[in-house]
Amino acid sequence: MTRQRSSRKRSGAIAKSRPNAVxxxxxxxxxxxxxxxxxxxxxxxxxxxxSTVIGIAVCLPAGMWTILDNVKQLSGSLDGAASISxxxxxxxxxxxxxxxxxxxxxxxxxxxxxxxSRDAALAEFRQLSGFGxxxxxxxxxxxxxxxxxxxxxxxxxxxxxAILLQSLKTEPLVDIAQLDLEWVKRLSALTQVAxxxxxxxxxxxxLAVLLIIGNTIRLEIQNRRAEIEISKLVGAxxxxxxxxxxxxxxxxxxxxxxxxxxxxxxxxxxxxxxxxTLSLLYNxxxxxxxxxxxxSLVMIFSSTLLGVAGAQLAVSRHLHAIEPE
Amino acid sequence: xxxFDNASKRYPGGHEGISxxxxxxxxxxxxxxxGHSGAGKSTLLKLIGLLERxxxxxxxxxxxxxxxxxxxxxPYHRRKIGMIFQxxxxxxxxxxxxxxxxxxVVAGVGHQEIGRRVRAALDKVGLLNHEKSLPVTLxxxxxxxxGIARAVVSKPPVVVADEPTGNLDPxxxxxxxxxxxxxxxxxxxxxxxxxxxxxxxAMQQRVLTLHQGQLVRDTGSY
Numbered sequence: 052m053t054r055q056r057s058s059r060k061r062s063g064a065i066a067k068s069r070p071n072a073v074x075x076x077x078x079x080x081x082x083x084x085x086x087x088x089x090x091x092x093x094x095x096x097x098x099x100x101x102s103t104v105i106g107i108a109v110c111l112p113a114g115m116w117t118i119l120d121n122v123k124q125l126s127g128s129l130d131g132a133a134s135i136s137x138x139x140x141x142x143x144x145x146x147x148x149x150x151x152x153x154x155x156x157x158x159x160x161x162x163x164x165x166x167x168s169r170d171a172a173l174a175e176f177r178q179l180s181g182f183g184x185x186x187x188x189x190x191x192x193x194x195x196x197x198x199x200x201x202x203x204x205x206x207x208x209x210x211x212x213a214i215l216l217q218s219l220k221t222e223p224l225v226d227i228a229q230l231d232l233e234w235v236k237r238l239s240a241l242t243q244v245a246x247x248x249x250x251x252x253x254x255x256x257x258l259a260v261l262l263i264i265g266n267t268i269r270l271e272i273q274n275r276r277a278e279i280e281i282s283k284l285v286g287a288x289x290x291x292x293x294x295x296x297x298x299x300x301x302x303x304x305x306x307x308x309x310x311x312x313x314x315x316x317x318x319x320x321x322x323x324x325x326x327x328t329l330s331l332l333y334n335x336x337x338x339x340x341x342x343x344x345x346x347s348l349v350m351i352f353s354s355t356l357l358g359v360a361g362a363q364l365a366v367s368r369h370l371h372a373i374e375p376e
Numbered sequence: 377x378x379x380f381d382n383a384s385k386r387y388p389g390g391h392e393g394i395s396x397x398x399x400x401x402x403x404x405x406x407x408x409x410x411g412h413s414g415a416g417k418s419t420l421l422k423l424i425g426l427l428e429r430x431x432x433x434x435x436x437x438x439x440x441x442x443x444x445x446x447x448x449x450x451p452y453h454r455r456k457i458g459m460i461f462q463x464x465x466x467x468x469x470x471x472x473x474x475x476x477x478x479x480x481v482v483a484g485v486g487h488q489e490i491g492r493r494v495r496a497a498l499d500k501v502g503l504l505n506h507e508k509s510l511p512v513t514l515x516x517x518x519x520x521x522x523g524i525a526r527a528v529v530s531k532p533p534v535v536v537a538d539e540p541t542g543n544l545d546p547x548x549x550x551x552x553x554x555x556x557x558x559x560x561x562x563x564x565x566x567x568x569x570x571x572x573x574x575x576x577x578a579m580q581q582r583v584l585t586l587h588q589g590q591l592v593r594d595t596g597s598y
């Protein structure tokens with residue numbers, strides 16, 4: 052009975068002391084974290100300069116990635132719509148065209164056909180090309196009628212559309228048959244190259260961030276040499292001594308990430324207007340999107356991670372070498 | 377509490393810090409370590425605080441074999457040894473309070489406990505009214521007392537002092553020695569290196585004398 056009570060008492064004491072230890076530990080980390088920020092705020096100019104350098108290094112690949120992501124979305128939306136344009140003989144009459152359309156629609160490779168009559172083609176050309184006045188000088192409409200053929204889903208692969216293209220070319224009424232996939236493919240391939248280039252650039256710049264923060268922390272360690280020596284003298288562990296430096300790296304990374312986010316957002320906002328004008332010229336509803344929530348989070352998080360890693364690099368190289376004499 | 381068994385320290389380059397030193401100090405004992413400069417006094421104290429490692433022989437402090445203590449355990453060993461230096465080794469951009477609090481902070485002592493113990497230590501060395509001062513505004517004797525407060529604030533069982541009165545005049549030196557006597561009277565094992573023979577003779581304590589790294593005289597316990 053007594054034994055039971057005392058053991059319950061003891062386990063109660065342990066349960067009570069453990070959250071306290073964790074709380075203490077968290078509290079100490081929090082204090083060191085704030086102290087590191089406090090130290091940085093004592094030298095606002097150099098802190099701002101360092102975080103801006105980091106911000107620029109992070110914002111370059113992040114900004115380019117965001118733009119490429121936009122372009123990829125654009126080409127992605129076009130990818131599925133790999134249509135075949137059939138430019139018909141200029142002297143084809145309406146009855147012939149209608150017959151052809153009916154016949155083609157019966158083929159199961161073809162999902163839909165959009166017919167652009169000669170008049171409609173002329174109207175569209177007049178509107179988009181800016182050569183309206185010049186067209187008035189022509190006696191007759193120089194444009195042929197066009198059929199835009201949409202392959203059905205199972206025949207929209209590049210190979211299947213190529214076969215369909217060949218068979219459509221044999222139609223006597225068809226003057227020129229053209230697969231509109233080519234430029235989509237090229238754009239997509241070009242985006243892939245650009246993505247790879249940004250990835251390489253990003254890696255190189257991540258290395259730069261690592262070294263910038265590492266070097267900044269190294270100088271900080273040199274400046275606080277006496278403090279480190281004396282702390283070791285009175286029994287500070289390496290973990291205790293490196294903590295403030297790791298948090299300094301954390302803050303540099305975080306501030307750099309926020310700076311980068313700000314730069315990317317402002318740059319894209321400045322680009323949005325001209326990009327819209329450009330896309331209107333291509334008759335597209337393309338809109339430049341700002342980095343989304345998760346992309347922003349990734350940007351800031353990776354910058355912070357680089358900050359801590361850079362600090363760890365400096366700390367593991369330089370801190371252990373300082374021993375009291 | 378402190379046991380040297382044929383302990384030697386040879387520095388890279390062949391210079392011998394101490395060679396084949398053997399002695400034993402009981403818990404709560406007080407002793408002076410004398411000898412000319414370069415006789416190995418500092419080396420011996422550094423070995424106790426593991427600022428140096430012995431190259432040969434055995435060294436036990438507070439039941440721990442220091443030769444076999446892993447590097448990661450060194451900080452925990454140092455928390456049990458109060459160290460006092462001739463040049464004080466204070467942080468000049470921190471207040472007296474923060475300097476004395478450092479050993480407690482690194483040991484993870486709670487905030488309120490730190491305040492209580494730092495003030496108790498400062499009270500003991502008579503500097504309670506200087507807790508907010510910076511060390512540079514204090515005299516040499518006062519700075520040394522800050523160093524002493526820092527060494528004893530975490531109540532270590534062993535305190536070693538390297539020429540603690542080296543820069544002080546005789547009156548201040550005697551004051552510092554009285555402080556050490558007080559710590560010794562509450563059971564702290566104390567080893568004080570000094571070349572101030574007059575002071576040592578006046579204190580009537582055990583004396584260990586080093587000459588060229590060797591222990592040449594041990595008066596034994598009083």
